[in-house]
Amino acid sequence: MLEDNRGWWDKLRRPSARYSVLTLLAIGFVAGVVALGGFLGELKATAQESFCISCHEMRENVYEEYKNTAHFSNKSGVRATCADCHLAEDLLPKMARKVAASREVFHKIMGTINTKEKFEEHRLTMAKRVWEGMKANDSRECRSCHDGKSMDYSKQSRRAREQHIKGDNEGLTCIECHKGIAHRLPDMREIDPSAVIIVQ
Amino acid sequence: MKKYMSLVVLSCVASCLLMASPAAAETVQSLRGAREIESPSQKPEVEKLIADQRPIKRDFVQQPPLIPHKTEGYLVTRNYNKCLSCHSWANYKSAGATKISPTHFVDSHGKELTNVAPRRYFCVQCHVTQADAPVLIENTFEPMQAIK
Numbered sequence: 001m002l003e004d005n006r007g008w009w010d011k012l013r014r015p016s017a018r019y020s021v022l023t024l025l026a027i028g029f030v031a032g033v034v035a036l037g038g039f040l041g042e043l044k045a046t047a048q049e050s051f052c053i054s055c056h057e058m059r060e061n062v063y064e065e066y067k068n069t070a071h072f073s074n075k076s077g078v079r080a081t082c083a084d085c086h087l088a089e090d091l092l093p094k095m096a097r098k099v100a101a102s103r104e105v106f107h108k109i110m111g112t113i114n115t116k117e118k119f120e121e122h123r124l125t126m127a128k129r130v131w132e133g134m135k136a137n138d139s140r141e142c143r144s145c146h147d148g149k150s151m152d153y154s155k156q157s158r159r160a161r162e163q164h165i166k167g168d169n170e171g172l173t174c175i176e177c178h179k180g181i182a183h184r185l186p187d188m189r190e191i192d193p194s195a196v197i198i199v200q
Numbered sequence: 201m202k203k204y205m206s207l208v209v210l211s212c213v214a215s216c217l218l219m220a221s222p223a224a225a226e227t228v229q230s231l232r233g234a235r236e237i238e239s240p241s242q243k244p245e246v247e248k249l250i251a252d253q254r255p256i257k258r259d260f261v262q263q264p265p266l267i268p269h270k271t272e273g274y275l276v277t278r279n280y281n282k283c284l285s286c287h288s289w290a291n292y293k294s295a296g297a298t299k300i301s302p303t304h305f306v307d308s309h310g311k312e313l314t315n316v317a318p319r320r321y322f323c324v325q326c327h328v329t330q331a332d333a334p335v336l337i338e339n340t341f342e343p344m345q346a347i348k
Contacts, residue, residue: 068273069273070272070273157251157252157269158252159252159269159296160252162296163295163296166294166296180275180280180282181273184275184277184279185275185277185279185280186279187278187279187280188279188280192280192284192285192288192290192291193290193315194284194288194289194290194291194315194316195280195281195282195283195284195285195288195290195291196279196280196281196284196315197278197281197316197318197321198315199318200313200314200315
């Protein structure tokens with residue numbers, strides 16, 4: 001056998017002399033399936049509620065608050081969990097959100113919101129980020145359950161019906177009115193001072 | 201002797217009072233019914249709140265208007281008052297709601313404030329939701345002529 005003095009890159013580029021194309025294809029296919037399975041499995045695992053609340057920042061603040069809302073417990077027993085509202089269903093926007101979550105990992109490490117007080121201090125910033133995201137995608141995650149096309153206004157109460165029709169006419173999206181429905185609101189004095197207690 | 205007599209009278213009065221008290225307990229019925237203090241109360245029916253209706257007429261002039269809709273999940277916290285998100289002067293028009301009265305901007309010293317007074321911030325201290333429940337005690341109250 002000839003001594004092979006080429007570098008590793010050249011070795012990688014050289015066609016195989018030992019394995020048939022079919023064998024290589026089969027190995028590649030199996031490896032691909034395993035890798036894809038692992039990737040999708042990880043995507044699924046990191047979209048579980050148990051994963052979200054494995055950080056105390058989530059568990060002790062937003063999760064506790066959410067447990068008192070209709071999205072956690074209601075008459076029909078249908079529950080929307082973290083990912084149903086905060087993670088897109090389609091792969092590309094889902095991946096984008098997962099990449100953006102690196103910021104959350106960074107601040108977890110930095111301990112930016114690791115106490116109740118710090119969390120409250122940052123609540124407005126964080127809430128605004130979520131509201132802006134939802135406004136930009138026309139409340140996509142809301143609508144994956146609450147689809148406007150299957151919403152019968154005539155079955156709603158008068159107040160709900162009137163407000164929904166008004167919202168439609170003004171081109172509003174869900175989040176513009178339905179803020180703070182699953183978590184506590186931040187200090188709203190800069191957004192709606194007429195509805196905040198201000199000691200004078 | 202006089203001292204002795206007054207003692208007798210006093211004890212008579214005391215025993216009369218003691219005998220009368222069980223009778224009084226029978227005439228005054230608590231809403232809980234005649235139950236031992238330690239025994240559990242009867243479970244109240246779970247009454248559904250009235251979901252949505254037109255504003256409810258007042259029964260007397262000073263009555264805080266009743267809430268004609270559900271308020272489940274509406275929080276009134278230091279950060280925000282969900283009621284005022286529709287009923288404040290800034291929001292009532294777009295929400296199609298009743299606005300809070302001007303009395304709500306006056307503090308306990310009669311001073312006019314530029315926003316809702318802290319003592320008027322906690323809406324459900326005076327304004328309450330309604331359930332379609334049987335009345336606990338019948339009453340014959342009639343609204344006064346002016347608002348009848």
